[in-house]
Amino acid sequence: VELGHFRDLARGGGKRARTRAALLDAAILVVAEKGMEALKISDITSAAEMANGTFYNHFNDKDEVLREAAYGIAFEISRQLDDDMKDIVDAPTRVVTATNSFIEIILHKPEWASLMLASGTYLPQLRADVSQFLRADLERGVAQEKFEVDVSDFLLQQIISLVTVAITTQLEIGRNKALNIEVCEYIMRLLGFSPAKARKIVAATI
Amino acid sequence: VELGHFRDLARGGGKRARTRAALLDAAILVVAEKGMEALKISDITSAAEMANGTFYNHFNDKDEVLREAAYGIAFEISRQLDDDMKDIVDAPTRVVTATNSFIEIILHKPEWASLMLASGTYLPQLRADVSQFLRADLERGVAQEKFEVDVSDFLLQQIISLVTVAITTQLEIGRNKALNIEVCEYIMRLLGFSPAKARKIVAATI
């Protein structure tokens, strides 16, 4: 059988770690199915095929398990993004690659999507952490005199919101590569490139 | 005392209409304070200084009162926007004006903001209705050969998300005219204008 991400990490660990991992995986699945609001502890434990009381041996409350799951996922996504981007120096190429890879990673694990998107609202710290990577690339682009913007939190939020829309749209209507290209072009335009230049950069990258 | 929007409309109406209006106003306030998820019927009735049973004389459930409140607000916003825009023919000017006015209207009634923003998720029909105005202006801009985009639902969602971020940011950090200018410039860039042209259009408009 296919294990969830956390159970996979916990393979070979102790029983406690494996139980905990199973709860984290279950929490992710349940959020994907029912959303964060409708989430019940008993949904998590029954998805993990455990007694409901077991939950409290590992977490104090709903928020705790969700926070931990969200950070775990975010960490894994960062790891994969780092992999994809470690040799790229050109800032526009980095931003386009990051955008496209991020969307692709999430759409390959759609059960992660709900939690990630909701965390934007529920876990401001997570959003801030994630933003730092983007901020670095934007500042790099400004330094390279490629981007014509002031790098600010507001700008970061704007770009993140464009990416978020690209993800939610594809979760609704199904995967669609063209939308990835489209959103990358819009981001490039937003960063100061002309439509033609934006198209060229994106086409050269993904 | 200052009345809420609905009580204001209901002035001179019958007792039933006034009570109903008070509940709509109260629902808006409570959503602004606690969010839509945490909303309890008893919050609404106690904010309206009524017995909880009174709620059910006027609405069947939470959704009904929220839907009605959201549509009422949307209608009022549309009315004001129409006012601001009735004589503008240039598409970019229309888009910039609409964006700026919309943000200003919401920020003048911050208690409307939560409901409006949440309605994007909860009332897809409302979002679709509102989108039509924007779509018309985008298509006008394409016809005028000012905008270099394909008008699609995806594009509409992208632009709406930029505006949404501008609102939520100002709700958090306080009103800031510069952000209105910034988001309008980004939208102009996204629609195909160069940074310089975008700046000029926005500066000429707001």
Add this chain to the structure above:
Amino acid sequence: VELGHFRDLARGGGKRARTRAALLDAAILVVAEKGMEALKISDITSAAEMANGTFYNHFNDKDEVLREAAYGIAFEISRQLDDDMKDIVDAPTRVVTATNSFIEIILHKPEWASLMLASGTYLPQLRADVSQFLRADLERGVAQEKFEVDVSDFLLQQIISLVTVAITTQLEIGRNKALNIEVCEYIMRLLGFSPAKARKIVAATI
């Protein structure tokens, strides 16, 4: 239009009497549709096309309107039964006639049935009042040396229960003359007649 029984009686009376009568008629209808347990005051007033507050101008509570309606119906049934029986002296003939007529009257006004049947449980006084007519005929039959029974409350209840079953069965499966004959024969048997004699008496009467 056809009026209910009480409005019919109240024709020509004052407005107050007519409103009251309309409520009594409405109560009967609603009991017939929903049963006594599910009965709501607002059901009665809306069936009577009145405001719910009007109810309390005429009755103190549910029980009062139901009691009054039940007695009114019982009185009307008695009147009709008296009519059918005033010239009959033979006790077995009286009992068979009463049984058959009672069932027929109720089945002609099926909206009366629910209230009458329920009143057996809810209004012991009504049941006792009605029983007196039957008791008189039974005692007459004993005096005539036709019935071989001790007349007791228990016996009355037994006979009434047989009649009740005949009514409820026909309310469920539809009217069926044969069941009237059958129940009359069973009552005659119960009162001491042989099956053959019972059949003859019933056949001669209805």
Add this chain to the structure above:
Amino acid sequence: VELGHFRDLARGGGKRARTRAALLDAAILVVAEKGMEALKISDITSAAEMANGTFYNHFNDKDEVLREAAYGIAFEISRQLDDDMKDIVDAPTRVVTATNSFIEIILHKPEWASLMLASGTYLPQLRADVSQFLRADLERGVAQEKFEVDVSDFLLQQIISLVTVAITTQLEIGRNKALNIEVCEYIMRLLGFSPAKARKIVAATI
């Protein structure tokens, strides 16, 4: 202390089974005290000395607990009746024995009576199940050329209603053996026996 019927059955079972049994016993008691209509979940749980939420760990709603209690009681009554009747072949003797034993069993457990009697109305299936035993004995009696009747649902209802009256009367005025004899004689009369023969059969049996 004396346990209720279900707790008695559940002795030695697990905690879950015992709690469930306690709720079933409590439901029976509460129905006996207040009737089925007035029954509240909180009545049941407080009679069982539990928190109200516990009810929902075991039953979905009122109907479910009542249905289960009614079937449990009916099963126990059947068991006892079977015991009393297993060696009796003569149909009239069987009917008289069954009638008398049924009444006696119920009057020994008066808290069962309300539920059983109400179940006639609320659980048509239960009534139908119970009727089958009576039907078998009536058909046996017809085959033995002892009973002069057509066996029909209507006849079954009639006899059941006579028994029901015998029970309710004794619940009201106290136990009274003579009424058992009386109702058995009436049933025998109804099945075609003369008063004298009916008396003899009943006297020989109980």
Add this chain to the structure above:
DNA sequence: GATGAATGAGTATTCATTCAT
């Protein structure tokens, strides 16, 4: 007298949390 809006006590139901086993 009639109206019907407002009231609020009463009840069912859910679910996070505890804790004995």
Add this chain to the structure above:
DNA sequence: AATGAATGAATACTCATTCAT
């Protein structure tokens, strides 16, 4: 550590009753 039964606070919703118009 895991279990899962029990708990009870929280909340939605109903409807008899009141009372100002």
